[in-house]
Each structure stands twice: as structure tokens, then as C-alpha cells.
Amino acid sequence: MNILTFDIEEWALAKAGGYGTVEQYAEYDAFLNRILDILDERGIKATCFCTGLMARDFPQVVKLIQSRGHEIGCHSNQHTWMNKMTEAEAREDTHAAVSALEQCIGQKVLSYRAPAFSIGESNKWMFETLASEGIENDSSVFPAARDFGGFPAFQSQLPCTIKYAGIELKEYPISMTSFMGKQVAYSGGGFFRFFPLGFVKGRMAKSDYTMCYFHINDLLPEKKGVKSREEFEAYYKEPGTLKNRYARYLKTNLGKKGAWGKLEKLIQQMDFANIEKVNQTIDWSASPVVTL
């Protein structure tokens, strides 16, 4: 089973970051339309995790995605890493996001992904917050170590039921593969850009479950240079040393040139479904249970 997801946030981030121009929004619109057209050609429905600010400030984008038959999920409100927030802040952010999205699409939002997969051991209370907002499916767990978090102690790499503090939630973790002795992701973001398409397809063909995840920004050439210390610290909430800023810049831009073509081929050559659909096909009584 291959699941296709997109995280939709660029318009709202551009607005908040002060680089939201008519031309910039038009570029995002154009790329979104290209994605929607290829998905239509293939008859594929994806899950699109949108931020609450997208629903508030760019409702036409969220409604367009919904009108083409894709599942609208929640990708936080402001796209601040959840592990940088207090529990109260995270609760407020989640409530604002889910409310804005539901008001925009006129429907209950059931699926969630935290920005940068920022739910881990230190903030697993997020699962309680999600359940209290009526979220039933989560795809925020990156079950290995990574910059800014990850959840290396998480006990399943397959769809599973999380039990925590009296609540239950279905989890769709990010897919991992073993590469040069390390557990790494391969089916989205910078990892997708780094690995040749044949490698990604090969790993997908061999595994029972692959969670693919993309941002439009993963596919666009970077126009801005290395972030200033202030920009970096405001965005990543990490020390903006020269080393950190260059490392992040290189990582964010690695392999961007061929990324669009690769994604197009991937969608044309592989079968995908969204979380809403896959949810109905999984035998949850036979799936792993992870108690946190």
C-alpha cells in the first residue's frame, strides 16, 4: 500500500515571512495545479495536510484541493514545530487549525501531520490534544532520529494503533529503510530528492507500506540565499550559527533541480491512495498496537 500526501503551507508562510507577492502566490498556484492535473489523469486521490492559516487566508486554495476530491488534513495552524511549544500553546494551535479548516471545507477534519514530524517522546501528550480535537489519524511520527526531533523509540514502522492516556489514535508513520547501516526515510522531502527514482521505486515495491510526503517547496528552486541569523532563529527556533544556517540551506536545496520530474514519474508509475481510503482497507484488529 502506497499513500500519497502533500503538506500545503507555502502561501501562508510567504505571507507571514513578508515575501508573499502576487507573483509568488501565482507560482504556488501553478505548481499546485500541475500536481492536481497529474493526480486527475491517474485517478489518484491524495491526503493534503493544510495549515490553519491556509484555510483562514487562502481558503480558495484549500477549497480547490477539496473540490478535486482529495482529503483535507490538518498541518498545524502556523507551522511552528510542535516540540517547541508548551502543551497549552500546542492545544491552542491545534484547536485554531482544526476549527479554521473545518469552517473552510464544511466537513470534519480527521487526519493530522505536525510540521517537520515534530511529535516525539518529549511531547507525546500531543496525541491527547489531537484526539480531543476529533483527529482519528496521525502521520507525524518519524520513527528514527532526525534533526529537530524524530521518535526513535517508537515501536512500529507500519500503520498501528497508538494507546496513550486513555485515548486511541491510528498512526501512519513515515517509512524507513536501511541504508549504509542507518535507518533513513526515502519516500519524501529531502530524502526523495537525494535518492535516485529507481532506488525509491525499488524500496516501495519491496515494502508493504510506504508513506510518501511532499511539500511544493521541495520541488521549487530556491530563490533566496542562506537565511540570516534572525530569519533562521525565528523560523527554526535553533541557534542561527553559520554552520547551522549553511547545513540547513544545503539540505533544503539538495537535488531540487530534478525533483519535479521525479515526482511526476513517481505518480505516473506507481499506484497510490490517501489515508481516508486506506483506513477502510486495513484490518486494524490485526495491526500493531503501540502503548506510549
Ligand SMILES: [Zn+2]
Ligand atoms: Zn510543512
